[in-house]
Amino acid sequence: MGQTRRTWGRRTLAATIAVTLAVVAAPPAAQASPGSISSWALRQLVTANGVMKHLKELQRIADRHGGSRASGSPGYDASVDYAERVFRRAGYRTSRQAFDFQTFLINSPSELERTAPAPAGPLPHRIMSYSGSVDATAPVTLPTGDPQGCAAGDFGPANVGTIVLISRGACPFGQKGRNAAAAGAAAAVVYNNTTGDLAGTLGNDYTLDFGVVGITQALGQELAAQVDDGLTLRLHTDTYRGQARTENLFAESRWGDPDNVVMAGAHLDSVAEGPGINDNGTGSAAILEIADKMRWFPTRNKVRFALWGAEEANLVGSTRYIADLPQAERDRIALYLNFDMVGSPNYVRFVYDGDNSAFPPGTGSAAGPPGSGAIEKLFHDYFASQRLDSAETPFSGRSDYGPFIAPGVDIPAGGLFTGAEGIKTPEQAAVYGGTAGVSYDPCYHQACDTIDNVSKKAVGEMSDAIAHAIITYAWDTRSLSTPPAGPTGGTTAPAGEGGGLHDHEVEI
Structure with missing residues (x-):
């Protein structure tokens, strides 16, 4: 039986390739239905097993390099080397772009403990990226002004020498930390203003030796209620920040119109805390996997x-790429597709809301450049064709498509996402499966983001959708210049505040 299956697989592969090559050799047919037959053929070749093979190699790389693949580390360098070998074997021209950046490493696990009143003991928290080091045991206070701590005047003499408990919202986390530090506080704890963990960043320009961690909204409210009862906390953070060198990796096809480039990308680095497999x-x-199969x-x-x-x-990497790219080269990029987390264990099939049809002003989402709505519709239409539901997620610039859609750059963009620290709703669980009341990825930005933190089913569904989009636009990008006919949204309610936002929370 095993031999029969292997033979069947080889024959199917060979037949698929033969059909594909026959199709792509017939330009009139391909033009009449751009990407459709090629999409089917490519999706036969792209498999979840193929994607998982690469994930297992990235896990092995992390295991050999201290459990992390963070940029600037040997684990990241080995990841780039591996990916370049895959691209080159598939026949692509590869290049690297080296650059310096401010790195952030955690020397030892952070600790947050309640020392008084009872119950004393450790408290769940997440260290903010680029936090300074601190070891302080101190009484807890609230800002003397606005609880969000966005102005220097929100802190006063009562906050000196204390650990300040600050609400998320209205301004970047780094601004809150700077204000608290300038007022003489010992450290800061920021609590969420929605459900879910708070895994934020103070920004790579944050250099104060002042510790900041994030906690859930529920824990923040509990602690705030104890401030008048003499709440005391101990906070310990031990971090390193400094200049490091890293690289972007590019692979380009040897065929195709160089004046009409279809770009697709993903970030290869993990956070310092773990291997970053999802x-x-x-x-x-x-x-x-898709690049390897597109050799045909x-x-x-x-x-x-x-x-x-x-x-x-x-x-940093995508921002540097766009900043260094001459205008003539920018003009050659027809669109950019971004794929950041497509295997979350408690997943939803999220599509970036390219035309911002689902989110009101003030939610951090905005319409992308013209053509972004057409990209959104292509993904939703694909899922509908497979009888799969999909939902919109804010087009907030919080992943590597951000520099492409920035004012003055204005490259149409779109992409897919399966959820991070946001909480799955009962409505989503009823449609997509999984568990309501639990985050889409419970190991987001943690050491447990290993190969065991990936849904193979999500990987299969999303990689097929990615393949469909790339091959469709690789044949024809004319639909980007035509306003989409009909609705561009998904089949289920869009993700709201905290629902599937892949935060790089220098924002609010």
């Missing part, structure tokens, strides 16, 4: 794959 090994592995598809447009470095340091 975030964002899954996006990177899907790109590698000499498409009309040039295809450029990007694996970004230092995304977890606030989109």
